[in-house]
Amino acid sequence: MHLLKDRGFAVPSSEVTSRDVYEGRRHMLKLLAMGAAGATLSAWAGRDALAQSTTVRPNKLAALPGSRSSVGGTMEKLTPYQDVTTYNNFYEFGTDKSDPGRNAHTLKTRPWTVAVEGEVKKPKVYDIDELIKLAPMEERIYRLRCVEGWSMVVPWMGYSMSELIKRVEPTGQAKYVEFVTLADPKTMPYVGSRVLEWPYIEGLRMDEAMHPLALLTFGLYGEVLPNQNGAPVRAVLPWKYGFKSGKSIVKIRFVEKEPRTSWVKANSGEYGFYSNVNPKVDHPRWSQATERRIGEDGIFQKKRPTLMFNGYESQVGQLYAGMDLAKYF
Numbered sequence: 001m002h003l004l005k006d007r008g009f010a011v012p013s014s015e016v017t018s019r020d021v022y023e024g025r026r027h028m029l030k031l032l033a034m035g036a037a038g039a040t041l042s043a044w045a046g047r048d049a050l051a052q053s054t055t056v057r058p059n060k061l062a063a064l065p066g067s068r069s070s071v072g073g074t075m076e077k078l079t080p081y082q083d084v085t086t087y088n089n090f091y092e093f094g095t096d097k098s099d100p101g102r103n104a105h106t107l108k109t110r111p112w113t114v115a116v117e118g119e120v121k122k123p124k125v126y127d128i129d130e131l132i133k134l135a136p137m138e139e140r141i142y143r144l145r146c147v148e149g150w151s152m153v154v155p156w157m158g159y160s161m162s163e164l165i166k167r168v169e170p171t172g173q174a175k176y177v178e179f180v181t182l183a184d185p186k187t188m189p190y191v192g193s194r195v196l197e198w199p200y201i202e203g204l205r206m207d208e209a210m211h212p213l214a215l216l217t218f219g220l221y222g223e224v225l226p227n228q229n230g231a232p233v234r235a236v237l238p239w240k241y242g243f244k245s246g247k248s249i250v251k252i253r254f255v256e257k258e259p260r261t262s263w264v265k266a267n268s269g270e271y272g273f274y275s276n277v278n279p280k281v282d283h284p285r286w287s288q289a290t291e292r293r294i295g296e297d298g299i300f301q302k303k304r305p306t307l308m309f310n311g312y313e314s315q316v317g318q319l320y321a322g323m324d325l326a327k328y329f
């Protein structure tokens with residue numbers, strides 16, 4: 001495995017796109033899968049070494065084992081790793097897109113527990129390393145559309161939230177799920193600022209949380225989540241605006257009433273509980289009809305049309321049948 005790492009590549013790293021590298025790693029994954037018995041830890045380490053040798057990685061992160069999923073797959077070009085990890089919203093670490101990438105190194109992701117409680121027959125405090133192994137991890141390539149008008153395509157790693165939900169056995173009273181994320185003033189410089197009420201709280205209706213697309217996410221690009229992307233565990237809900245996908249989750253509560261989420265508390269006229277991506281329902285201060293793909297910037301770069309439910313209408317449309325989406329925005 002040393003050989004791989006030390007040999008390097010003739011092409012300068014700047015000329016190798018993350019996509020190329022990632023395709024290479026995928027190919028290697030396929031080879032490993034074909035000789036499944038040989039897919040040992042050292043092989044995983046080798047795969048990682050290959051990736052390390054061809055991209056500039058600010059942090060060396062552990063590889064996550066997982067298989068490719070057909071759920072929500074898109075053929076669109078992946079947003080480069082560099083952009084995914086340096087252009088972020090994570091207000092606990094600052095309101096500038098570059099703040100989380102610069103500040104989130106202070107976040108301590110071990111030890112870490114996630115308390116699953118409320119209207120469930122089997123409440124439990126999960127250690128993060130137990131949660132990671134709860135169900136087989138899959139890679140899901142999802143678009144993430146921020147309410148601010150930009151989007152990314154990211155290969156996330158995780159498993160459907162339903163895997164966790166069915167294990168804790170919600171009671172008949174469980175109508176909604178609330179996600180509470182970490183609010184630690186010692187490691188998060190903006191907790192205490194007035195931009196939002198802390199902790200950052202998000203929520204879903206039960207049937208939304210049970211939808212197979214709803215991903216409990218532990219990694220991206222085959223590695224554990226960088227802190228700025230919500231380590232060690234976050235939600236990714238690809239048909240909803242990005243702010244619904246809470247980062248660095250510490251508590252999952254099953255409740256009877258619709259949770260009061262941080263953004264609804266901050267401005268209920270601008271942000272609703274549902275926040276489904278919808279090009280026909282504008283934000284009071286801007287249009288939601290188009291979006292800018294991160295990594296494709298340039299003065300001549302055309303904006304992309306925003307798709308209903310961010311392109312996942314055939315999968316999730318039924319959840320909202322008969323609902324007035326302008327009212328329940």
Ligand SMILES: Nc1nc2c(c(=O)[nH]1)N[C@H]1C(S)=C(S)[C@@H](COP(=O)(O)O)O[C@H]1N2
Pocket residue numbers: 084087088089090091092144145146147152181182200228229230241242243244245246247248
């Ligand atoms: N805890 C927490 N989670 C959060 C946020 C935040 O500020 N705090 N920002 C949200 C917003 S607005 C978006 S667009 C996505 C961005 O995720 P990414 O940085 O991994 O692209 O995270 C969401 N999750």
Ligand SMILES: [Mo]
Pocket residue numbers: 089145146147148241242243
């Ligand atoms: Mo966002």
